[in-house]
Amino acid sequence: PELVTVSVGLSASKLREIKEVKIDNHVTGRVVLLRNMKAHYPYVQINIKRCHGDGCDTRIHGVKAVGFKLVKEHGITVMDASALWYLQMLTSTVSMNLPQAPALRAVLL
Structure with a gap:
């Protein structure tokens, strides 16, 4: 060509x-x-x-395609951070209160 x-x-x-x-x-x-x-x-x-x-006498011996698509990683959002903080607080509160309230164990588990 x-x-x-x-x-x-x-x-x-x-x-x-x-x-x-x-x-x-x-x-x-x-x-x-x-x-x-x-x-x-x-x-x-x-x-x-x-x-x-x-x-006249034109040849293509091959076609090579090399490519990739960059995907941007989405960082953590404020909503994700808030939900994570809330779940950590809830988990620590439940963990601290389970030994003092055995009835709570049956309700949660």
Whole structure:
């Protein structure tokens, strides 16, 4: 190939072209089409627009796609911290009062 374009999108029907790559005729190894993408696109389309020598004797020996999606970890929220604190206080209160109130044991357990 001499000219390759890359289109991406969230669905197959909503692709948009984001990159055009011109490949010299002396290149025989790997060609990187996209690198360090900032957004995640589940659909990637590679379009061969033009070939060297009018397409005579043009070969693609393989396509390799390497990618990952960064997932941001959600930290603990104020509600989570409040619920955790409440449960800790409830647990410690029950633990302290169980030896003094045996009837409470039957109700809780």
